[in-house]
Amino acid sequence: MRTSSRGMVDPFIVMDVMEAARAAEAAGRHIIHMEIGQPSTPAPAGARAALAAAMETEALGYTVALGLPALRQGIADLYRRWYGVELDPGRVIVTAGSSAAFLLAFTALFDAGERVALGEPGYPSYRQILKALSLTPVGIPTRAGDRHQPRPDDIPAGVQGLIVASPANPSGTMLDRPALAALIGAAAARGIAFVSDEIYHGLHYERRAVSALEISDDVCVINSFSKYFSMTGWRVGWMVVPESHVRTVERLAQNMFICPPHASQVAALAALGCIDELEAHRAVYAENRRLMLDGLPKAGFARIDPPDGAFYIYADVSDLTCDSRAFAAEILDKAGVAVTPGLDFDPHRGAGTLRFSYARSTADIREGLARLHDFMNARG
Numbered sequence: 127m128r129t130s131s132r133g134m135v136d137p138f139i140v141m142d143v144m145e146a147a148r149a150a151e152a153a154g155r156h157i158i159h160m161e162i163g164q165p166s167t168p169a170p171a172g173a174r175a176a177l178a179a180a181m182e183t184e185a186l187g188y189t190v191a192l193g194l195p196a197l198r199q200g201i202a203d204l205y206r207r208w209y210g211v212e213l214d215p216g217r218v219i220v221t222a223g224s225s226a227a228f229l230l231a232f233t234a235l236f237d238a239g240e241r242v243a244l245g246e247p248g249y250p251s252y253r254q255i256l257k258a259l260s261l262t263p264v265g266i267p268t269r270a271g272d273r274h275q276p277r278p279d280d281i282p283a284g285v286q287g288l289i290v291a292s293p294a295n296p297s298g299t300m301l302d303r304p305a306l307a308a309l310i311g312a313a314a315a316r317g318i319a320f321v322s323d324e325i326y327h328g329l330h331y332e333r334r335a336v337s338a339l340e341i342s343d344d345v346c347v348i349n350s351f352s353k354y355f356s357m358t359g360w361r362v363g364w365m366v367v368p369e370s371h372v373r374t375v376e377r378l379a380q381n382m383f384i385c386p387p388h389a390s391q392v393a394a395l396a397a398l399g400c401i402d403e404l405e406a407h408r409a410v411y412a413e414n415r416r417l418m419l420d421g422l423p424k425a426g427f428a429r430i431d432p433p434d435g436a437f438y439i440y441a442d443v444s445d446l447t448c449d450s451r452a453f454a455a456e457i458l459d460k461a462g463v464a465v466t467p468g469l470d471f472d473p474h475r476g477a478g479t480l481r482f483s484y485a486r487s488t489a490d491i492r493e494g495l496a497r498l499h500d501f502m503n504a505r506g
Contacts, residue, residue, distance in 0.1 A: 158494035176396035193220025247471035278312035298433020328354030421495035444478030461501035
């Protein structure tokens, strides 16, 4: 059977690390998971209770393609509470996770062969989804001095789109309002579509994250219930698009997905009211962040920048290795700690970086740091 060139995307390396960690656990080892960007907590109790009740009384069949109207309204209300933005719920499109939102956005915005810019390091699936859609990802090599965020004069010539994430994966850094506004303005001046990845909003530790919708309506914003709302496996996210784009995305969603999972939408609607529980989770991440910023340098991972949000620390380990994939495998084998090679996030410079996630329990973070300290001491 023939295959398409569009299907020849790179693997998501962190998933390979997860499988290696799973195999080690199956063999009886206790592994500390610092590789995956997934909360260790379940969906909020109120979300689980709402779904349990709905399962007793509702068929949970297809919803309309754009999502449950009540959930779209609830998401619009969230923008009022978090950002002071009055958002028409008609512009909110519920999706099967943020991954579906990216597929819909890229398909609606770009024609095959067009070029889309993105910062490196950055979320690896941007590149692979673009390639699978016959689009060309154009990396922007960001700098540690800019906290791994692009500047307006970094935007390459001849691109039709720009993807920006704040807080970013893997660095956890955020753009303040002037910096985000400058990027949006530079893109608008050149007719470049601006896609704002905001899936880590809510997970901040000092100043809050700024939404692109505070600056412009002529943007595509993507968010998810996976991270702050602790609902990764439920696969429910959303996008906010200009009013003129709603029908285009709706037609695509009807044909690609029919609708987001009804059960997940019921749970997501209830999760919007579980802020006290979710803020308690954020307090755990804040403590984990404190432990990591103190413990990683003591273990020998000194070249790190404090993250503003999300639950990652991106470390320059070029003084320790020129092969981050092999180094991560060594750490897993000898320390029992799973970490992600930087090659996932930066195909050109990632051989000298690692990403550490602190999304797990505080007890796991303490144990992981102790193991990393012992490993590095033994390594010399």
